[in-house]
Amino acid sequence: MANEPKARLGILMLDTQFPRILGDVGHAGSWPFPVRYAVVPGATPEAIVCDDIEPFVQSFIAAGRELVAEGCTGIATTCGFLALIRPRLAEALGVPVAASALEQAGIIAATLPPGQRVGILTISAASLSPAHLRAAGVPEGSSVEGLEESSFAQTILGNRRDLDVAQARKDMVLAAQRLVARHEDVGAILLECTNMVPYAIDIAAATGRPVHSIHSYLTWFHAGLQPPVFAAP
Template sequence: MNIQSSSSERARLGILMLDSTFPRILGDVGNADTWPFPVRYAIVPGATPHAVVCEDSEPFVQAFIEAGRGLVAEGCTGIATTCGFLAPLRSRLASALGVPVAASSLEQAPQIAACLPADKRVGILTISASTLSSALLQSAGVPPKTPVQGVDGGSFAKCILGNETRLDVAAARAEMEAGAKALVSAHPNVGAILLECTNMVPYAQDIHTATGLPVHSIYGYLRWFHQSLAPSHFDN
């Protein structure tokens, strides 16, 4: 199933959506109004948040490829996904689709780390620390021993992973702030926070206010990614 954004301008960025029913509030990668440019979506049947985050994304590889091919056929020249846990699929998606792929927010970790002072490191806030394996982090190029803090078990995680139809935004905001503070408290040398989960973007400013640190997410990543697909014009 494909969903076009409301803009009549051609969509260069195609976004592969998990099979979800939870609310896509403003700021969420799956809300077309989040983006200052047109996007095109394709839902991957059966690839629910719980299946991808808590089980295994491997059974859905071909389904992601097929959905991606549909987006490329419709004119998309770059593909992204809506889950940080899909980093292991990036190389296969890029090879199969023949276009650049941004599969996970985690892929930014090496560049973020390179920007920080020598005594600082990037820290990751994730929806599920219990299933964010070292192998998955390695597939995204995340530096070894990068600190990770989860919001496992809270109302936000239960809503997203359980595909619930109601999201308590205020509770989710409080959980993000608490998780970020716990990350920084446990690892005082964290100099920037990277949000693994694409659904955490609406709370990025709250996390920044709570910690005073730079906050990176899929939002900044895909704005950078899109700039290469549709470079800005400067009328000189």
């Protein structure tokens, strides 16, 4: 439609078939502003999280260039593990890139009282390497809790067509409770995985901690791409 607002934010999607429920980064209804998506063929969750990302770098760049050519002035992705390639994406695309929810860890840490730190929930603690954390600027000493054995992780990493939302919610709450039980100094929780956002409210209620995610990150990011307009007094 000619009168539809143009999307400033372009989102590079993994090649997935699991349900993108409301709240998920890949569900357009999750955003209070227009977004434009581009799928990177072959970049499945397992390939990006568990295998070598290098074979897909040029495909991410190509898809990003298409989004920029269509008018997007900022680029994001749908996987926290893509923090590793953010510098190369930004250099190749020539626009700001917000590749991973993990990139806000330093800002979150700066808001916490002395003696508290950020705790990270990730779909795979075994795959989330020190290199990923360094690339995203995650402060040293941040606690990490994985969901490798959960039904949620098996659905996402296995790229299955069916998602048990009720079980995924239980998986999230249990993992978050483990995180704060093992690390009582966790003052805020950061969700690495972009598919965890629908359960953020449940995690917050179960732990009493603030919960940050790709949704909070990209809402902030988009506010810079398209500043709000306020009526004159």
